[in-house]
Amino acid sequence: MTPFRLLHRSSTCAARCGEISTLHGAIRTPVFMPVGTQATVKGVLPENLKDLGAQIILGNTYHLFIRPGHQLIRTLGGLHGFMHWQGPILTDSGGFQIFSLRELARITEQGAEFRSHLDGSRLFLSPEDAIQVQEALGSDIMMVLDTCIPYPATRQEAAEATALTGRWARRCRAALSGTGQLLFGIVQGGMYTDLRKESAQELVDTGFDGYAIGGLSVGEPKELMLSMLEATVPHLPTDRPVYLMGVGTPEDLVEGVRRGVDMFDCVMPTRNARNGMLFTSQGRLVIKNARYRDDPRPVDEECTCYTCRHYSRAYLRHLFQSREILASQLNSIHNLHYYCALMAAMRDAIAEDRFDEFRRQFYARRQSEAGSHHR
Amino acid sequence: MTPFRLLHRSSTCAARCGEISTLHGAIRTPVFMPVGTQATVKGVLPENLKDLGAQIILGNTYHLFIRPGHQLIRTLGGLHGFMHWQGPILTDSGGFQIFSLRELARITEQGAEFRSHLDGSRLFLSPEDAIQVQEALGSDIMMVLDTCIPYPATRQEAAEATALTGRWARRCRAALSGTGQLLFGIVQGGMYTDLRKESAQELVDTGFDGYAIGGLSVGEPKELMLSMLEATVPHLPTDRPVYLMGVGTPEDLVEGVRRGVDMFDCVMPTRNARNGMLFTSQGRLVIKNARYRDDPRPVDEECTCYTCRHYSRAYLRHLFQSREILASQLNSIHNLHYYCALMAAMRDAIAEDRFDEFRRQFYARRQSEAGSHHR
Numbered sequence: 001m002t003p004f005r006l007l008h009r010s011s012t013c014a015a016r017c018g019e020i021s022t023l024h025g026a027i028r029t030p031v032f033m034p035v036g037t038q039a040t041v042k043g044v045l046p047e048n049l050k051d052l053g054a055q056i057i058l059g060n061t062y063h064l065f066i067r068p069g070h071q072l073i074r075t076l077g078g079l080h081g082f083m084h085w086q087g088p089i090l091t092d093s094g095g096f097q098i099f100s101l102r103e104l105a106r107i108t109e110q111g112a113e114f115r116s117h118l119d120g121s122r123l124f125l126s127p128e129d130a131i132q133v134q135e136a137l138g139s140d141i142m143m144v145l146d147t148c149i150p151y152p153a154t155r156q157e158a159a160e161a162t163a164l165t166g167r168w169a170r171r172c173r174a175a176l177s178g179t180g181q182l183l184f185g186i187v188q189g190g191m192y193t194d195l196r197k198e199s200a201q202e203l204v205d206t207g208f209d210g211y212a213i214g215g216l217s218v219g220e221p222k223e224l225m226l227s228m229l230e231a232t233v234p235h236l237p238t239d240r241p242v243y244l245m246g247v248g249t250p251e252d253l254v255e256g257v258r259r260g261v262d263m264f265d266c267v268m269p270t271r272n273a274r275n276g277m278l279f280t281s282q283g284r285l286v287i288k289n290a291r292y293r294d295d296p297r298p299v300d301e302e303c304t305c306y307t308c309r310h311y312s313r314a315y316l317r318h319l320f321q322s323r324e325i326l327a328s329q330l331n332s333i334h335n336l337h338y339y340c341a342l343m344a345a346m347r348d349a350i351a352e353d354r355f356d357e358f359r360r361q362f363y364a365r366r367q368s369e370a371g372s373h374h375r
Numbered sequence: 376m377t378p379f380r381l382l383h384r385s386s387t388c389a390a391r392c393g394e395i396s397t398l399h400g401a402i403r404t405p406v407f408m409p410v411g412t413q414a415t416v417k418g419v420l421p422e423n424l425k426d427l428g429a430q431i432i433l434g435n436t437y438h439l440f441i442r443p444g445h446q447l448i449r450t451l452g453g454l455h456g457f458m459h460w461q462g463p464i465l466t467d468s469g470g471f472q473i474f475s476l477r478e479l480a481r482i483t484e485q486g487a488e489f490r491s492h493l494d495g496s497r498l499f500l501s502p503e504d505a506i507q508v509q510e511a512l513g514s515d516i517m518m519v520l521d522t523c524i525p526y527p528a529t530r531q532e533a534a535e536a537t538a539l540t541g542r543w544a545r546r547c548r549a550a551l552s553g554t555g556q557l558l559f560g561i562v563q564g565g566m567y568t569d570l571r572k573e574s575a576q577e578l579v580d581t582g583f584d585g586y587a588i589g590g591l592s593v594g595e596p597k598e599l600m601l602s603m604l605e606a607t608v609p610h611l612p613t614d615r616p617v618y619l620m621g622v623g624t625p626e627d628l629v630e631g632v633r634r635g636v637d638m639f640d641c642v643m644p645t646r647n648a649r650n651g652m653l654f655t656s657q658g659r660l661v662i663k664n665a666r667y668r669d670d671p672r673p674v675d676e677e678c679t680c681y682t683c684r685h686y687s688r689a690y691l692r693h694l695f696q697s698r699e700i701l702a703s704q705l706n707s708i709h710n711l712h713y714y715c716a717l718m719a720a721m722r723d724a725i726a727e728d729r730f731d732e733f734r735r736q737f738y739a740r741r742q743s744e745a746g747s748h749h750r
Contacts, residue, residue, distance in 0.1 A: 039693065043700040045423075046685075068693045072669055076689055084685040294447055310421075310459040314451055318414065318443045325418040325703055 003182055003209055004241045008351045014233060014260030015355045017347050020210070020241050022056075022088040022140035023180050024080065029241060029262035030346055032253065032339045033058045033090060035270065039073070039083040042270050043328040044336065046085045052305055052333055053340035056088040056140070058265045061133055062097035065125070066116050070136035078138025090265070091139035093130045093172075095186075096214070096246070099148035107147055109164070127171040135179055143212060144172040146186040151218045158190030166202040173206055182209035184243060190215060191224055193231035200235035211236045212243040213261075217252070226255055233260040250279060250342055254359055257346050269339045273331035276320045279338040283366050285313075287331070292317045305337035306330075378557055378584055379616045385730045389608065389635030392725045395585070395616050397431075397463040397515035398555050399455065404616060404637040405721055407628065407714045408433045408465060410645065414448070414458040417645050418703040419711065421460045427680055427708055428715035431463040431515070433640045436508055437472035440500070441491050445511035453513025465640070466514035468505045468547075470561075471589070471621070474523040482522055484539070502546040510554050518587060519547040521561040526593045533565030541577040548581055557584035559618060565590060566599055568606035575610035585616040588636075592622045601630055608635040625654060625717055629734055632721050644714045648706035651695045654713040658741050660688075662706070667692045680712035681705075 008017040020027045034041045034049060037060045041049055049057065059079050064070060076082045079089055098105050098112045105114040111126030125133075130145035145168050147161040165188045176183060185203035189195030203211060213232050216225045229244065236242055243263035244256050253264055269279065276287040280300035285292075287299075298308035299316065307316070307330040319327035349358035383392040395402040409416045409424060412435045416424055424432065434454050439445060451457045454464055473480050473487045480489040486501030500508075505520035520543050522536040540563045551558060560578035564570030578586060588607050591600045604619065611617055618638035619631050628639055644654065651662040655675035660667075662674075673683035674691065682691070682705040694702035724733035 038697045038699055040699050040701040045704065067697060068668070068689070072689065075669065076671055076687055082690050293443070294450065296451055312451055314443070314447065315457050322413045322442065324413055324415050325700060326415040328700055329420065329704070
């Protein structure tokens with residue numbers, strides 16, 4: 001019984017619409033997942049998240065494992081009760097964060113040894129631990145513990161890490177205790193198409209509720225990322241959701257959907273919001289720019305988000321210049337709404353089989369406006 | 376025609392209930408006004424402010440004059456439109472902030488010369504300018520430009536500053552252009568009861584819509600503040616609202632109301648919230664304390680605020696320890712709700728003529744719980 005139902009397919013590309021069933025409700029795909037690293041999407045109340053169109057959010061196992069600890073979260077109602085979010089939650093496995101520590105981490109067949117970035121204490125996470133932690137957190141979608149591959153990497157480095165990821169994935173699968181939480185495998189393989197294919201096939205043999213594509217958007221050129229995507233998706237079953245991890249820009253989302261991706265997450269909308277960079281239908285807007293000093297217009301005149309309904313560019317610029325907390329709040333609401341609305345527009349376009357047209361217009365508006373907008 | 380309607384009076388003390396009519400609606404008194412220094416109550420959306428019971432908020436003329444400028448705010452719909460708050464707003468005159476600059480400010484008969492704390496540029500504000508700026512901001516209640524008096528001050532210093540405040544108050548009154556915005560005078564006099572009385576009488580002779588008591592809570596002992604209050608209020612007309620500026624703790628609010636004060640403002644609830652100090656019916660709670668690590672209870676089990684309805688002490692502690700923006704948001708909502716609910720409880724007690732009983736219980740609960748609470 002698959003938790004994924006395919007609803008529509010584009011007749012001209014790999015774009016598709018579907019629905020994922022989870023313990024906390026259904027998710028319409030393609031979908032963008034706001035990142036709530038430390039049991040909060042930075043600066044956004046859960047009610048605001050729901051209002052802006054978020055269907056599912058992401059929590060970071062590594063961060064929550066270190067602070068406040070998964071056992072504590074379990075006793076406080078799991079991540080849902082702890083953070084007052086009753087919709088679906090996906091947790092990553094901690095692999096990516098541990099690998100980001102590099103010198104502080106050591107990988108063995110058994111698992112990942114690392115030091116806390118908070119206090120330097122020695123910690124260890126095996127594939128089985130990663131499942132246990134995520135079961136305690138109570139997320140709706142869990143991820144296997146994987147080994148990330150730096151870019152660039154030699155073929156041998158990539159092959160070894162990919163093989164280990166495969167063995168760990170099987171151990172994660174075997175460690176499930178039947179909670180009804182979904183488990184996704186993660187395809188690695190670095191920038192080697194044959195390794196990507198092998199990794200995908202091995203994971204599919206093991207069998208997961210969904211398949212993520214890891215190790216992309218780690219510094220490689222955009223074309224390489226897209227070609228890796230094209231080398232991977234065809235080897236995944238069409239009756240399972242495909243999740244491109246940690247990606248990306250609005251353009252990346254459109255290109256990912258076109259290549260058959262169903263799920264995305266990225267810190268970009270919230271991080272950029274805190275830095276005063278806003279996404280609009282006509283490109284990017286840097287709110288501190290002096291040209292917005294007395295601009296009475298909303299960030300995006302076509303946007304229906306809370307921020308655009310009630311506040312001017314001039315006010316948002318004032319808040320940003322004054323380093324007010326409200327700047328992060330309002331900018332984050334806008335950017336997340338932009339991402340979620342973009343996904344909703346893609347879902348509609350796919351359902352009406354006009355995705356290619358949607359994509360052409362998406363780029364055309366940005367190009368035609370690039371020279372004249374926001375002045 | 377007075378904009379203040381007296382509704383109830385305590386039979387045992389000077390506490391009273393009333394209603395102030397403004398261009399943006401009526402305010403029930405006694406009332407606490409959250410401080411929105413830079414056209415935002417730090418970390419709180421206007422909708423959250425309304426939900427937590429805020430009737431009127433305060434804006435700072437000094438800050439808004441410097442950035443983004445009152446003319447800009449006027450063109451963007453006044454402070455109400457600019458910051459998306461449709462309830463009443465009171466603006467201070469800038470006097471207190473300018474005096475806080477001390478070495479950067481020079482006071483002459485004409486007005487206050489000062490340097491911007493942002494870029495050091497030379498600025499000047501006369502009493503007439505203060506009115507013009509506040510009329511541009513479009514606040515519902517404007518304050519006269521006053522000269523604050525440091526504590527301690529000699530009698531001569533206090534007398535001179537008080538006399539100048541009186542002359543400036545008349546100039547402010549004369550500068551009104553008939554917008555319907557209310558104007559309050561500010562009683563000074565330092566810690567000299569005779570100067571307080573003189574100042575009050577002079578202002579009453581000039582005639583204002585309400586009277587503020589300035590220059591208190593500037594470092595003097597609590598008893599001195601209360602005795603200055605007692606030396607001032609009896610010289611103010613009972614058919615005008617009385618506003619104690621910049622005060623204070625929950626205890627100060629109770630003592631102020633008992634002595635006839637109708638309005639208060641203070642940064643304490645929001646500033647303390649950002650520092651992790653929460654007000655409760657049983658005293659203060661420092662959220663970072665390790666004892667709250669796994670505490671599933673809300674901040675205050677009797678509180679009905681958004682934060683207490685949905686989040687545990689353990690979660691709030693986690694957010695604070697993790698330096699998350701949401702900590703400031705949720706803590707500010709709670710503390711402001713505490714202040715507003717305290718005022719509502721006092722209004723009810725006065726209406727039912729049981730204010731003394733209310734006050735006894737207010738202190739009794741804190742004392743009885745002081746040793747056992749929050750452990």
